[in-house]
Amino acid sequence: VALNVHLFTVVPKGFFPQQDIGQIMGGIQADQSISFQLMREKLGRFVAIVKDDPAVDTVVGYTGGSQTNSGFLFIALKPLEQRDASADQVIARLRPKLAKVPGATLFLQAMQDVRAGGRQSNAQYQYTLQSDDLDLLREWTPKITEALRSVPDIADVNSDTQEKGLEIDLKIDRDTAARLGLSMAQISNTLYDAFGQRQVSTIYAPLNQYHVVMEVAPAYWQDPRTLDDIRISTSGGALAGSASTAAVAAVSTQLTGSADALSADAVRNANTNRIANTTKSGASTGAAVSTRFNLSVPLSAFATFGPGTTPLAVNHQGLFAASTLSFNLKPGVTLGEGLAAINRAMVQLGVPASIHGTSQGTAKLFQQSLGTQPLLILVALLSVYVVLGILYESFVHPLTILSTLPSAGVGAVLALIVCKSEFSLIALIGVILLIGIVKKNAIMMVDFALEAERARGLSPEAAIREACLQRFRPILMTTLAAIFGAVPLALASGTGAELRQPLGITIIGGLMVSQLLTLYTTPVVYLLLDRLRRRPARASREETGGAAPLAPAE
Template sequence: DQAISFQAMRGKLADFVEIVKSDPAVENVVGFTGGSWRNSGSMFITLKPVRERKASADQVIARLRPKLAQEPGANLFLVPVQDIRMGGRGSSAQYQFTLQADDVAELQLWEPRVRRALSRLPEIADVNSDREDRGLQTTLVIDRPTAARLGITMRMIDQTLYNAFGQAQVSTIYSALNQYHVVMEVAPQYWQSPESLANVYVLSPTRGQVPLSGVARYEPTTAPLAVNHQGQFVATTISFNLALGVSLGEAADAIDRTMAEIGVPTTVHGSFQGTARAFRASLASQPWLILAALITVYIVLGVLYESTVHPITILSTLPSAGVGALLALMLARTEFSIIALIGVILLIGIVKKNAIIMIDFAIEAEREGGKSPEAAIFQACLLRFRPIMMTTMAAMLGAVPLAIGFGDGSEFRRPLGISIVGGLAVSQLLTLYTTPVVYLYLDRFRLWCRRPRAGRGEWPSLEGR
């Protein structure tokens, strides 16, 4: 209720505190309202350690949500504390979707439609809006002809209302060391309801005291508590949380699909803000980031081996690592977050060392020992198998604590460990077999490309290989 009073809001907050405290995973609850909070409050919840509650913060929120929805006249939206939060408006949920329009009336028309459509999506929960246009106010309608006959002006009525419901300094009390201002106001019991206007009298210069009800009447109306803007346009932010087990990418796709289905006009523009916007921007830059890393690795390896072919052999080990990381995240029911992307980028540097160990030995055997490519790569596989297994197991076992961690903050680190362990496991199984094959085929391709030069009598030297 946007027109709720402070007293009623305090009672609602106390009810919410009791509901939250009844959950066995909650250790402490602190709630407060008032001050700058016109019709809302805030609550801070401390959960018990993970080893005692056996449930994540998202699971606790999911089981509290049906209980909190039973409180009439108020809503409580729970948001887990974020390790990283990027911009956005202050809202009652974790993610924001902002609607902008040129016209306030058009925004007021489409915002409820969009909010109702998003509330029906199973991918998101706790859909709410910062639109506050149902604030309760009392409008005083003055009978101007009657007031004019009684000699009452608008200034007199305004001054009378200010004296009744405002504050005025009427005196100053001086003491030996200090002075005190005397502020006059009506006793609180006389301004708690609009009915107190019946007890207000206006001093007329011709008729003496005239009851305000004789020259005016009051009626309840609604008014916006605030009109938000973003840039130069009026805006309304719809905030939401994710349903249990749903990734942010799935929720964003569902919102885009819903906006297209309900036929929102082009004059009303919707966009993600805050963390959701940063997530979509990171998705757009991920392919370019990975491509830049691959190009950098290719250039460095090309300079190292003085070849344009053998770096491709080393880079051929990376797709299996990426597939392994994605499969591990899918099996663990973990979304591909920024932390998981960092794990994939780390795999680019970890996985290619298997191929580097083999290819470096094989090239050296060809150039220094005069061996054929088949014999060189076979000897490299035999002699480098143990170092490859040792380095891979060291890296994999080092990431296992991250993947299976259950301590405080483990939800933030777990995607990193899962992606590293999955990528190393799959790439280790595949690259031991695929790298020698790719090496031989690319070496034949290199020789085939040099046949025209050989026909002109330009045979490549052994060092060029």
């Protein structure tokens, strides 16, 4: 039991084995001030580099989404028999080539059949920093990220905190704008018309429909000086053409009853219409005269603007400001070793107490499973003990049967260490299966020995010796059958076989060691516990001085 505890503490631990299913996913993180057009160029260069690798079959990449400086790649590798490297090896040899692309980084990770946690990131595992002080978190996140990049056990460390996105700070003098007859709605609508990609119409075709989008020419997107040419219409409408206004009533005099008065009014109205037609307000029609001037005011007349920086996103988790660090593991490093290295780096860096880090996604579930694994094994052992106690109507003989399990545990963990495999959730399933398989050896011997004592009156020594001789053949047959049944799992080499290998390794290792030791340890434990069981009856007989009969075997 002590050896089991020691081996469990030293064996490398993981959540699920790292698989090679022939697919790789990549996340692109570019400079925060990058444009959409330049991002497309970076994506094309990454795709070209990946396609040149002989192990790659197809590549699909796209950019856009919530942030213009991000993109994704999905890489399909050739079948295992047609390539000379695993997915992790392909990623390792692509990294130096991809690092030559300036202004952007491509983070690659091998896709898995089983992935717990719903977080999307540029790497397989996540570690989240939280604090109630946003400024302090923004100060320490780059420091922690740089410190973790120097940790030898992890790779592809990156953060979702992006605080240096470029923006134009536009400050509007509302008083000046009001004097010019401009409202904030007019200003906002004009800017949205220029840069917001407003949909103004839809063209319907027999087989499709097309949105008509209004914006400035693409050549002016990237130049902030374009704002100098933006002009705001004081009427809120077009800068040219007729303005839509209310009708203006004809002017009349007090001499409405005379012909001279009517003639004077007509001349005055005609002159008013002629003056209106000469202004910039547009055409005048009949009795309706437009008196509003459709002027355009340059944006610089009432606003100032200049470059600035802004966060591309502000993340929160559990009501606290949060920053998530993503990372991958170096080849041969388990998840437990990677998390331990991160914790050591955090302590050495002296992170303030107000900033605390927790694992997320797959890493969080792994840490939770570490605390429940010993409890799960203990519950399985208690369940077996209760069932055997009921069947044998004894508290002692179930202990004899359970005594065979420590040797199986030692064999399972040693097999994982020898095969350089981690103790994962799949290996734990193998240990649980061993609890059910291994105890059948002791059950066959103990059951035969008890029957020999009761039916033929044999002594415990003679009964257990005969049980070993008589049950050796069925014990060996069942053990070999189970071992050979697990060999295909341990030696599997197809796509995704890494997920099944720990199950076969633990079963084979546990059965081999338990088979070698069970025939020697079970008789010893049986006789030892039998003497302990008979000791109260022997002590009672010595006190009374009588020859009390031996207690029947249970």
